[in-house]
Amino acid sequence: MQTIKKMIAEKLSEGIAALGAPATLPAEELIGMLEYPPDEGMGDLALPCFKLSRTLRRAPVQIAAALCECLQGLDPVEKAEAVNGYLNITISGQYLLQHVLSEVKAKGDRYGGSDVGKGKRVVLDYSSPNVAKPFHIGHLGTTVIGHSLKKLHEFVGYDCVGINYLGDWGTQFGKLIVAYKKWGNREMIEQGGIDKLVELYVKINNAISGNEEKGIPADPALGDAARAEFHKLELGDEENLSLWRWFIEISLAEYEKTYKQLGITFDSYKGESFYTDKMPAQVQKLRDMGLLKIDDGASIVDLEAYNMPPCLILKRDGSTLYPTRDIAAAVYRKNEYNFDKAIYVTSNGQSLHFAQWFKVVEMMGYEWFDQLIHVPYGTVSINGAKLATRTGNVVLLKDLFKAAIEEVSHIMEEKNPDLENKAEVAEAVGVGAIVFYYLSNSRIKDINFVMEDALNFDGNTGPYAQYTYARTCAVLRKAGEQACDRLTVTAPEEVALLKVLSRFPEKVENAIADYEPSVITRYILDVAAAFNRFYHNCKILSAEDAAVRATRVEIVRAVNQVLANAFPLICMKKMEKI
Numbered sequence: 236m237q238t239i240k241k242m243i244a245e246k247l248s249e250g251i252a253a254l255g256a257p258a259t260l261p262a263e264e265l266i267g268m269l270e271y272p273p274d275e276g277m278g279d280l281a282l283p284c285f286k287l288s289r290t291l292r293r294a295p296v297q298i299a300a301a302l303c304e305c306l307q308g309l310d311p312v313e314k315a316e317a318v319n320g321y322l323n324i325t326i327s328g329q330y331l332l333q334h335v336l337s338e339v340k341a342k343g344d345r346y347g348g349s350d351v352g353k354g355k356r357v358v359l360d361y362s363s364p365n366v367a368k369p370f371h372i373g374h375l376g377t378t379v380i381g382h383s384l385k386k387l388h389e390f391v392g393y394d395c396v397g398i399n400y401l402g403d404w405g406t407q408f409g410k411l412i413v414a415y416k417k418w419g420n421r422e423m424i425e426q427g428g429i430d431k432l433v434e435l436y437v438k439i440n441n442a443i444s445g446n447e448e449k450g451i452p453a454d455p456a457l458g459d460a461a462r463a464e465f466h467k468l469e470l471g472d473e474e475n476l477s478l479w480r481w482f483i484e485i486s487l488a489e490y491e492k493t494y495k496q497l498g499i500t501f502d503s504y505k506g507e508s509f510y511t512d513k514m515p516a517q518v519q520k521l522r523d524m525g526l527l528k529i530d531d532g533a534s535i536v537d538l539e540a541y542n543m544p545p546c547l548i549l550k551r552d553g554s555t556l557y558p559t560r561d562i563a564a565a566v567y568r569k570n571e572y573n574f575d576k577a578i579y580v581t582s583n584g585q586s587l588h589f590a591q592w593f594k595v596v597e598m599m600g601y602e603w604f605d606q607l608i609h610v611p612y613g614t615v616s617i618n619g620a621k622l623a624t625r626t627g628n629v630v631l632l633k634d635l636f637k638a639a640i641e642e643v644s645h646i647m648e649e650k651n652p653d654l655e656n657k658a659e660v661a662e663a664v665g666v667g668a669i670v671f672y673y674l675s676n677s678r679i680k681d682i683n684f685v686m687e688d689a690l691n692f693d694g695n696t697g698p699y700a701q702y703t704y705a706r707t708c709a710v711l712r713k714a715g716e717q718a719c720d721r722l723t724v725t726a727p728e729e730v731a732l733l734k735v736l737s738r739f740p741e742k743v744e745n746a747i748a749d750y751e752p753s754v755i756t757r758y759i760l761d762v763a764a765a766f767n768r769f770y771h772n773c774k775i776l777s778a779e780d781a782a783v784r785a786t787r788v789e790i791v792r793a794v795n796q797v798l799a800n801a802f803p804l805i806c807m808k809k810m811e812k813i
């Protein structure tokens with residue numbers, strides 16, 4: 236629709252110039268003013284002329300009438316009407332057909348994308364689980380939103396670097412080492428993997444703070460022991476270092492399985508530990524600039540002038556904190572990648588943290604401070620229950636995936652028992668269902684996860700979208716090569732579908748502008764809905780007229796391409812047969 240809008244806007248700009256008004260308007264500005272009317276009966280595009288009335292010093296009705304006149308005979312325009320100061324435009328179905336089919340054909344798997352980001356680089360920090368703590372459903376957001384944003388940026392030409400900023404340093408390792416030495420052994424971890432590590436982690440937390448429900452008394456001495464073990468690790472104690480490396484290795488192997496199911500890869504796994512030796516220089520800079528204040532023994536940056544609590548840089552004992560590491564990491568990444576944007580995806584619980592250290596970066600005089608972008612998202616509960624890592628009351632991401640895959644296997648066993656690659660399809664559909672359900676919501680909204688809803692093959696779900704894609708594949712398989720190249724639009728369902736297809740590039744733009752993958756998820760549902768209406772109401776392969784049949788097959792081919800391009804943007808795999 237963008238190119239069509241552009242043609243219309245250019246004509247309108249000429250029409251405005253011809254008004255002889257005291258001002259003119261460039262086409263670029265008019266493009267932004269063209270609206271999609273809420274009601275089909277009002278046409279496909281509308282220009283609210285009252286918005287021009289001041290600059291042009293003409294009555295809206297007069298402007299609308301004149302512009303209506305100037306559009307007559309323009310190729311894409313089937314009808315232009317002036318109604319109460321609005322200019323309503325209906326696009327010609329035949330024009331849309333030619334336009335959409337040739338665009339999709341010419342651009343292929345790049346249809347929907349662009350090169351606006353060419354020559355620019357984006358660094359994305361996402362997923363970043365804390366090693367040895369459970370990788371739970373709360374991490375779904377950062378993982379899939381982050382990866383979607385990466386795919387979206389790549390799609391419009393940016394060079395992207397995906398960073399998994401592993402939480403691989405901190406006092407949790409002290410706890411884990413104590414727990415391991417007390418209750419664990421090599422064999423048990425080798426066999427049980429990350430689950431055993433998490434079990435140990437939960438056990439030690441319960442032991443340190445006590446757990447009334449379970450009748451466990453608090454044992455603060457274990458807390459001291461954990462701090463001591465972490466301190467030994469910081470000092471480079473060989474035994475602790477090798478345990479630490481081993482714990483990370485085991486955790487990473489587990490994360491990789493989940494990433495593989497999602498089709499996610501990272502370009503860098505430099506975690507928190509990597510920045511240990513990069514922090515002192517930044518702390519010194521803060522000190523030299525007079526930005527550090529001592530508050531009750533701790534070093535802070537006062538942010539009162541910005542209505543924020545102080546940013547903590549060093550604890551009383553001189554140890555560094557989460558913001559300190561983020562500042563050092565940002566400086567390192569700027570030097571290493573020279574990014575144009577650095578995106579951080581975390582839950583909105585960390586919004587203050589990011590606002591604070593972004594401000595500190597600005598105060599430090601780094602002129603790229605405004606290239607730092609925090610993308611927050613809401614909390615996830617499952618069937619209404621909140622999550623808590625420390626007490627072990629969590630739903631692990633892999634268990635959620637597993638449950639979905641099993642459920643899909645049952646459904647498929649009933650629906651399509653003869654399917655060849657059942658396991659692969661069940662995984663793609665099951666995992667896709669969860670991702671799709673999650674990304675259907677605006678990211679900032681809190682979500683309550685309900686499995687039955689996510690897996691409903693008849694609802695607005697991932698399985699429904701994937702099923703639609705498979706259906707287009709089935710039609711194309713049966714259609715074979717076609718000879719007829721005389722194409723003609725004959726049904727309103729075709730036009731409606733073509734309109735939806737024409738809007739894909741704009742949707743991609745909008746999704747990027749708002750850092751909002753749900754724009755794509757909802758768009759996929761629009762395509763699916765329009766396609767299924769078309770599929771049910773229009774004969775495709777059985778159409779009598781050769782030109783009608785050929786047209787419809789080509790439309791299906793375009794739908795197939797658009798869905799194929801859109802699915803990876805939201806971490807969803809596509810399956811040709813379900």
Ligand code: ARG
Pocket residue numbers: 360362363364365400401402561579580581
């Ligand atoms: N590891 C952190 C957590 O799980 C998230 C890290 C986000 N990225 C960052 N640069 N702070 O809470």
